[in-house]
Amino acid sequence: MISIIPVNTKPVKKQNNDLVNEQIPFKELLVISNTGEQLGVMSKADALNKAYELDLDLLVVAPNAKTPVAKILDYNKFKFDQQKKEKENKKNQKVVQTKEIRLSVTIQTHDLETKAKACKKFLQDGDKVKISVRLMGRLAGRPELGKAIMDDLLNMIGDACKIDVPSKQEGKNLFMVIAPNIEK
Numbered sequence: 001m002i003s004i005i006p007v008n009t010k011p012v013k014k015q016n017n018d019l020v021n022e023q024i025p026f027k028e029l030l031v032i033s034n035t036g037e038q039l040g041v042m043s044k045a046d047a048l049n050k051a052y053e054l055d056l057d058l059l060v061v062a063p064n065a066k067t068p069v070a071k072i073l074d075y076n077k078f079k080f081d082q083q084k085k086e087k088e089n090k091k092n093q094k095v096v097q098t099k100e101i102r103l104s105v106t107i108q109t110h111d112l113e114t115k116a117k118a119c120k121k122f123l124q125d126g127d128k129v130k131i132s133v134r135l136m137g138r139l140a141g142r143p144e145l146g147k148a149i150m151d152d153l154l155n156m157i158g159d160a161c162k163i164d165v166p167s168k169q170e171g172k173n174l175f176m177v178i179a180p181n182i183e184k
Helices: 044-053 075-092 109-124 137-141 143-160
Strands: 028-032 038-043 057-062 069-073 098-103 128-134 161-170 173-180
Touching: 028 044, 028 057, 038 044, 044 057, 044 069, 057 075, 069 075, 098 109, 098 143, 109 128, 109 143, 109 173, 128 143, 137 143, 143 161, 143 173
Parallel strands: 028 069, 098 128
Antiparallel strands: 028 038, 057 069, 128 173, 161 173
C-alpha cells in the first residue's frame, strides 16, 4: 500500500500562550470579576463555575504572581481588542531609515548645495542621514579637508539636524551620522 503525503500543507499557526478555562494549571486563583471587583482567592473549580454562571471565560492575567490572578471576561472580545490595539500600534510606528549622502573633497559649491537640499528632505521625512567622504590618493593623509566639507554641509543644513555619530575615519572613508532635530 502506498501512502500519499500532501505537498501543499498550510503552515501551522502560532498557538497563543493564554491560560483560559480548563487550560489553567493552578489549583488556587485570585479572581477578579468582569466588573473589576475582587472576589478573593478561590479554587480553580469554583472560579470556573462562577465564570460559567455569567456565561464568560476565566483568563489568567498574572501567572507569575504568588497567587496567580485570573479575571472573568469575554475571551473573544478580549482577543479582538488586543488585536485591534496591536494594529493601531503598528500603524502609528515610524520605521527610521538611514540614507547616505556621499561627498568628495573636490566637490563644488553648487553640488554641495544640492546635496544639502537632499539631506534636508531626508531629515524632514524623519530619516537619519549618513554623510560620507571618500579620501582618495594623496587626500587620504589629509582628513581635515574631508571634515571641512562636512562642516560646510552642516552649516548649509542649519538647525534641522543634530549630530548622532560625530565624524570618524575608517580607512580611506570619513563618515558622520546626523538625525532630525525634533524639539518637543
